Amino acid sequence: MKTARWLSLWAYLLIAATGCQTLGAVSKEMTDYAVSQGAITQEQAQSINRAATATGKAFEQITPEQEYYIGRAVAATILAQYKPYVNEKANRYLNVLGQTLAAASDKPETFAGYHFLILDTEEINAFAAPGGFILVSRGLLRCCKNEDAVAAVLAHEIGHVQHGHGVQAIKKSRLTAALTILAAEGARNLGSRELAELTDNFEGAVSDVTATIVNAGYSRKSESEADAAAVRILSRVGYDPAGLKEMLQEMDKRMQPGGPGFARTHPDPKDRIADIEPLLAGASAPTPQPAARLSRFRASLEGV
Amino acid sequence: MTRKTLLPVLLWLCGLAALAAWAMAAGEKLMSVQVRQGELRAGPSFLAAVVRTVAYGDRLAVLEEQGPWARVSTQDRSAAGWIHTSALTRKRVVLQAGQKDADLAATSDEIALAGKGFNSDVEAEFKARNRSIDFTWVDRMEKMTVSPAEMQTFLAQGGIKPGKGGTP
Numbered sequence: 001m002k003t004a005r006w007l008s009l010w011a012y013l014l015i016a017a018t019g020c021q022t023l024g025a026v027s028k029e030m031t032d033y034a035v036s037q038g039a040i041t042q043e044q045a046q047s048i049n050r051a052a053t054a055t056g057k058a059f060e061q062i063t064p065e066q067e068y069y070i071g072r073a074v075a076a077t078i079l080a081q082y083k084p085y086v087n088e089k090a091n092r093y094l095n096v097l098g099q100t101l102a103a104a105s106d107k108p109e110t111f112a113g114y115h116f117l118i119l120d121t122e123e124i125n126a127f128a129a130p131g132g133f134i135l136v137s138r139g140l141l142r143c144c145k146n147e148d149a150v151a152a153v154l155a156h157e158i159g160h161v162q163h164g165h166g167v168q169a170i171k172k173s174r175l176t177a178a179l180t181i182l183a184a185e186g187a188r189n190l191g192s193r194e195l196a197e198l199t200d201n202f203e204g205a206v207s208d209v210t211a212t213i214v215n216a217g218y219s220r221k222s223e224s225e226a227d228a229a230a231v232r233i234l235s236r237v238g239y240d241p242a243g244l245k246e247m248l249q250e251m252d253k254r255m256q257p258g259g260p261g262f263a264r265t266h267p268d269p270k271d272r273i274a275d276i277e278p279l280l281a282g283a284s285a286p287t288p289q290p291a292a293r294l295s296r297f298r299a300s301l302e303g304v
Numbered sequence: 305m306t307r308k309t310l311l312p313v314l315l316w317l318c319g320l321a322a323l324a325a326w327a328m329a330a331g332e333k334l335m336s337v338q339v340r341q342g343e344l345r346a347g348p349s350f351l352a353a354v355v356r357t358v359a360y361g362d363r364l365a366v367l368e369e370q371g372p373w374a375r376v377s378t379q380d381r382s383a384a385g386w387i388h389t390s391a392l393t394r395k396r397v398v399l400q401a402g403q404k405d406a407d408l409a410a411t412s413d414e415i416a417l418a419g420k421g422f423n424s425d426v427e428a429e430f431k432a433r434n435r436s437i438d439f440t441w442v443d444r445m446e447k448m449t450v451s452p453a454e455m456q457t458f459l460a461q462g463g464i465k466p467g468k469g470g471t472p
Binding site: 061068079080084100101103104105108109110111112113115116117149178179181182195199200203208238290 | 318338339340342350351360368371372388389391406408416417418419420421422423424426427429430433434436437438439441442444446448449450454455458459461462463465467470472
């Protein structure tokens with residue numbers, strides 16, 4: 001009875017202190033006192049402290065390995081909705097270009113690297129799943145008149161991965177629950193009940209990310225961050241960062257208001273242009289596309 | 305110099321050497337590989353050739369740092385090379401966690417448990433529950449990799465010259 005009272009008091013404080021980084025420390029003081037009063041055993045105290053610290057830690061970043069598994073499932077979920085565009089040459093081109101850009105980002109290393117795939121849809125759309133699985137629609141590639149514009153599209157998506165926008169869309173309660181299961185389970189292999197609970201949270205996390213990138217879209221602030229990252233990446237590699245502006249102008253012409261894809265999930269292209277304008281101010285005048293660059297762009301994406 | 309004065313000087317020198325060795329050992333910054341496969345390169349660039357691959361969880365000693373790049377050596381000192389620090393973590397990555405590791409992981413920021421949490425078992429369970437979700441193309445995506453030589457050729461053929469902030 002005494003134990004139950006202590007546990008409920010602890011639970012109350014846990015709720016009150018949610019989000020507080022010192023949760024573990026608070027719990028430790030309380031359980032020490034509880035043990036000294038004989039209210040709970042040392043073992044119970046340890047178990048409580050472990051769970052409390054794990055809860056406090058949920059607010060930190062998850063490991064790249066776990067981000068990778070979430071990203072795989074998000075990409076697979078989107079690929080159940082959109083067919084891949086089966087064109088070896090075009091997808092190869094996108095990967096050589098995309099991986100070269102990703103190498104110049106602030107987060108070039110993810111658990112299993114950046115990978116790119118074209119989606120067979122007219123919709124103007126693109127998705128960056130956590131860990132670096134990037135999907136781009138044929139409709140969006142058609143907004144690109146040259147390689148610098150394609151580079152701008154890919155660099156924007158890399159920007160979302162770099163900033164961890166996908167993972168940030170996951171409800172904190174899911175990560176807290178997952179960490180608590182692990183803390184309680186320790187080093188043993190998960191039993192079928194724990195695996196089922198962990199998978200519940202995994203499904204929830206995957207659906208949080210998917211719903212955000214497919215339906216709701218990120219905040220204008222996140223989009224602006226991704227555009228700023230894109231400008232930096234393009235400049236570093238040696239592409240014309242104004243390629244992003246050109247691409248947005250073309251997108252503005254082609255996009256149907258109220259249509260699917262970027263029309264619903266992204267800020268108006270005009271607003272995005274206004275946001276990046278100050279970043280382009282220092283850039284040198286647009287350089288003409290070298291003939292070799294333009295011809296490989298056309299040869300690789302012809303028919304897209 | 306007499307024998308009487310030589311001895312304290314020698315002792316002092318020995319002490320100094322020991323102190324230096326101790327300081328080096330203590331000051332050595334160790335980091336762990338937090339990606340599936342890390343690459344040690346000939347220079348601080350993704351365009352530089354790969355001289356050695358390192359595995360998830362491997363501990364590396366940092367020899368010098370240059371921007372986001374670190375020159376590191378493997379713990380057995382058999383190889384050294386450059387790696388981007390986004391592939392590394394200060395935490396110790398434990399591959400086969402024992403109970404002590406699990407307790408430490410839950411109560412401190414010192415270690416991370418590899419293969420725990422959202423892992424391949426969870427993915428298998430997810431697949432079993434969601435039969436309509438097919439991972440075939442995700443697996444194919446992962447096989448699309450690009451070598452430093454291919455990147456170099458791509459940049460050169462496209463007439464792309466590195467701008468502010470240098471090469472990839």
